[in-house]
Amino acid sequence: MMAAPYELTGKVIRVLFQSEEEAHTIALVRIKEKNFETDETEMVIAGVGVGIEKGETYKAHGRLVDHPRFGKQMKAEWIRRVVPMTKRAAVRFLTNGSFPGIGQKTAQKIADALGDDCIDQIVKHPSLLSNVDGLKEKQARVITERLNILYGVDQLLLFLAPFDVTPRLASKIHKEYEGRAMETIEKNPYALMYDVPGIGFKTADAIAAHFGIQGIHPERIAAAVLYVLELEQGNGHLFVTADQLANEMPRIIGGDPGEALVSALETLANDERVIVEDGVVYHPRVYRAEQKAAEELARIMSTSTTEDVDMTTIFDAVGRVEEMFSIEYAKQQREAIELALKSPLMVLTGGPGTGKTTVVRGIIHALSDVFDWKLEPVQNQPFPFVLAAPTGRAAKRLSESTGLPASTIHRLLKFDGSSFQVDDTNPLVGKVLIVDEASMIDIFLFRSLLRAVPNGMKILFVGDRDQLPSVGPGQVLADLMATDGIPVVRLDVVHRQASESSILRLAHALNAKQMPDDLLAALPDRRFYTANQETALQAICQMAGAALRKGYSPFDIQVLAPTYRGVCGIDGLNEALQNVFNPKSAAREVKHGNRTYRNGDKVLQLVNNAEENVYNGDIGEITNIFYAKENVDKVDKIYIRFDQTEVEYNRSEWDQFTHAYAITIHKSQGSEFPIVLMPVFFNGGFRSSRNLIYTAVTRAKKSLLLFGDVRALEAATREEEPVRRTKLVERLGGKS
Numbered sequence: 001m002m003a004a005p006y007e008l009t010g011k012v013i014r015v016l017f018q019s020e021e022e023a024h025t026i027a028l029v030r031i032k033e034k035n036f037e038t039d040e041t042e043m044v045i046a047g048v049g050v051g052i053e054k055g056e057t058y059k060a061h062g063r064l065v066d067h068p069r070f071g072k073q074m075k076a077e078w079i080r081r082v083v084p085m086t087k088r089a090a091v092r093f094l095t096n097g098s099f100p101g102i103g104q105k106t107a108q109k110i111a112d113a114l115g116d117d118c119i120d121q122i123v124k125h126p127s128l129l130s131n132v133d134g135l136k137e138k139q140a141r142v143i144t145e146r147l148n149i150l151y152g153v154d155q156l157l158l159f160l161a162p163f164d165v166t167p168r169l170a171s172k173i174h175k176e177y178e179g180r181a182m183e184t185i186e187k188n189p190y191a192l193m194y195d196v197p198g199i200g201f202k203t204a205d206a207i208a209a210h211f212g213i214q215g216i217h218p219e220r221i222a223a224a225v226l227y228v229l230e231l232e233q234g235n236g237h238l239f240v241t242a243d244q245l246a247n248e249m250p251r252i253i254g255g256d257p258g259e260a261l262v263s264a265l266e267t268l269a270n271d272e273r274v275i276v277e278d279g280v281v282y283h284p285r286v287y288r289a290e291q292k293a294a295e296e297l298a299r300i301m302s303t304s305t306t307e308d309v310d311m312t313t314i315f316d317a318v319g320r321v322e323e324m325f326s327i328e329y330a331k332q333q334r335e336a337i338e339l340a341l342k343s344p345l346m347v348l349t350g351g352p353g354t355g356k357t358t359v360v361r362g363i364i365h366a367l368s369d370v371f372d373w374k375l376e377p378v379q380n381q382p383f384p385f386v387l388a389a390p391t392g393r394a395a396k397r398l399s400e401s402t403g404l405p406a407s408t409i410h411r412l413l414k415f416d417g418s419s420f421q422v423d424d425t426n427p428l429v430g431k432v433l434i435v436d437e438a439s440m441i442d443i444f445l446f447r448s449l450l451r452a453v454p455n456g457m458k459i460l461f462v463g464d465r466d467q468l469p470s471v472g473p474g475q476v477l478a479d480l481m482a483t484d485g486i487p488v489v490r491l492d493v494v495h496r497q498a499s500e501s502s503i504l505r506l507a508h509a510l511n512a513k514q515m516p517d518d519l520l521a522a523l524p525d526r527r528f529y530t531a532n533q534e535t536a537l538q539a540i541c542q543m544a545g546a547a548l549r550k551g552y553s554p555f556d557i558q559v560l561a562p563t564y565r566g567v568c569g570i571d572g573l574n575e576a577l578q579n580v581f582n583p584k585s586a587a588r589e590v591k592h593g594n595r596t597y598r599n600g601d602k603v604l605q606l607v608n609n610a611e612e613n614v615y616n617g618d619i620g621e622i623t624n625i626f627y628a629k630e631n632v633d634k635v636d637k638i639y640i641r642f643d644q645t646e647v648e649y650n651r652s653e654w655d656q657f658t659h660a661y662a663i664t665i666h667k668s669q670g671s672e673f674p675i676v677l678m679p680v681f682f683n684g685g686f687r688s689s690r691n692l693i694y695t696a697v698t699r700a701k702k703s704l705l706l707f708g709d710v711r712a713l714e715a716a717t718r719e720e721e722p723v724r725r726t727k728l729v730e731r732l733g734g735k736s
């Protein structure tokens with residue numbers, strides 16, 4: 001391998017591979033110029049470049065490597081189209097047929113008006129074409145659009161590279177601004193932060209400094225305010241206080257904004273880019289979601305059509321249900337059923353084994369008994385019981401435990417990838433909506449759900465208050481429970497035999513902020529192995545392997561971890577566990593970034609895909625891998641089977657899933673697994689909390705294996721999830 005930098009200019013003979021997403025190209029070129037010795041007249045160049053076309057001439061800059069099969073190759077740091085740099089070359093270029101409507105005369109006029117490097121100038125500043133007399137608007141558009149396709153990304157890659165913007169991100173920016181990226185960036189570099197996921201304040205600010213925007217420039221302060229809002233929203237809060245902003249700004253902008261903060265807030269508020277209410281600052285989208293949710297909740301609670309069911313009727317109904325299930329409800333459970341009969345909306349919460357599922361079943365049958373709502377579908381009548389949960393697996397569990405159909409909330413509201421088809425204009429039909437795992441619902445989904453509830457429909461929210469709050473902003477379940485007028489029943493008596501399950505005892509001990517005295521004992525269903533990160537990783541792999549050999553399916557064995565980083569982080573665990581669950585063999589495999597996917601791999605869906613009925617958090621298996629050369633689309637494809645459906649993913653969609661041998665605790669919410677294994681360490685930079693550990697522990701149905709440092713578990717138990725800043729309770733009429 002020879003050192004860089006080597007450069008060659010060549011004409012593309014064949015494009016061997018090209019990925020827009022990865023901004024990666026492999027092409028065979030006929031060498032025209034080079035700055036190194038070689039007898040080759042042709043060479044393969046591989047590296048960062050997009051929109052590479054056969055027949056065009058490019059310059060590549062990088063290292064020379066000796067490929068075992070292809071011989072000497074260039075590993076290019078960049079591949080850029082050669083821009084015609086003389087007037088004559090420019091005229092030849094503009095009249096080569098790629099620019100419809102541009103003839104010799106027009107091309108010559110442009111070259112004469114803009115000079116030798118006119119092409120390069122037009123790419124950077126398309127508006128220069130307006131200086132060419134007689135050039136029509138349409139002609140200018142043809143030239144700028146075509147040049148953007150040919151050179152837009154190159155120029156952008158070149159411009160953004162010093163700001164650590166990866167070629168892939170540059171390619172996304174090019175696409176986002178449809179080729180007008182340079183103009184957009186020059187106009188307001190912070191637009192990148194608002195429009196392109198992956199570009200934060202730091203990068204946008206560095207680019208802005210390049211254009212002289214620094215210090216307390218209004219646009220810089222405005223961007224910093226919106227950045228703080230975004231950071232706080234990422235932590236679950238719905239707004240920031242003015243004091244918080246004042247405290248945060250010096251860290252963000254590297255100095256005191258002084259009065260500039262006040263004027264920036266005024267400008268942002270006037271432009272409706274923030275909403276300031278009683279001294280707190282919201283992002284408009286978040287403000288509207290919280291306000292709308294409160295309005296809808298008030299509507300639902302005030303338009304209740306729940307008949308004044310008398311106590312005798314209720315008493316008799318509950319009695320009949322107890323007989324049906326040959327159970328005697330505990331006091332709190334009975335209270336919940338009675339409230340469900342009388343209230344338009346209520347919350348049922350409780351830890352594992354306290355009877356939530358039992359009570360939901362009881363409520364359904366009591367409602368059916370008292371209001372004659374049929375439990376079987378009736379011809380031409382909407383089914384009265386509408387059941388939903390935030391994830392596919394939770395919906396499946398809800399359906400299994402009640403015997404009624406249930407779906408994800410996204411599917412219930414007919415999410416089409418960008419909006420919900422079921423809303424106030426096209427509401428849900430039915431008599432009662434039962435939502436399980438309500439702790440996972442963020443303020444946006446809550447607003448969308450409530451908006452779809454017609455007047456008179458009852459709602460029952462079921463959830464475990466002690467679990468992690470939603471990944472998205474807000475603390476909906478906690479706020480509902482804190483709101484006057486919303487009946488809440490908190491089940492706190494454990495009915496599942498505690499002796500049956502020491503996992504349950506650990507869960508309830510965590511809730512009581514204690515450690516069970518048998519934490520380190522060798523119990524049939526729970527073990528805590530003291531280990532360091534290296535030995536924990538080995539032990540987790542050994543135990544998982546042992547469970548497989550005992551006949552458990554890969555889907556029964558779930559490793560959970562709180563963070564991606566570290567030896568026992570998600571990434572490290574998945575790499576090691578793949579070799580346990582699905583070791584390298586003749587099975588097909590493909591590389592994607594720093595991951596290798598194999599046939600048979602267990603994978604996790606990361607985004608909601610409505611048309612395929614696959615949602616964030618669903619776990620599936622890779623069933624097929626097809627290489628580009630084997631299919632008509634000439635694209636590498638992965639097929640993944642989820643419960644009922646098999647989904648095809650082209651290479652550009654491979655960021656929609658990841659390995660699932662180990663998943664984050666957030667992603668495991670709403671699911672349960674026979675065997676759960678989890679490392680417990682003080683991971684640098686990651687804060688564990690009681691809710692996090694409790695959520696993980698309550699995912700285990702049969703066996704819970706913990707590995708690591710007991711002190712980390714004890715420390716986590718003392719940590720509470722921070723209370724999230726919301727005004728939902730206030731908007732609903734104040735705290736109880």
Ligand SMILES: Nc1ncnc2c1ncn2[C@@H]1O[C@H](COP(=O)(O)OP(=O)(O)OP(=O)(O)O)[C@@H](O)[C@H]1O
Pocket residue numbers: 327328329330333350351352353354355356357358359495496497
């Ligand atoms: N009143 C009761 N009398 C006797 N057994 C009960 C009673 N309530 C619940 N149980 C039993 O306790 C166990 C736990 O109940 P259930 O599954 O409803 O709790 P849960 O809160 O849904 O638990 P998880 O959240 O772990 O699913 C079940 O076996 C159930 O039959």
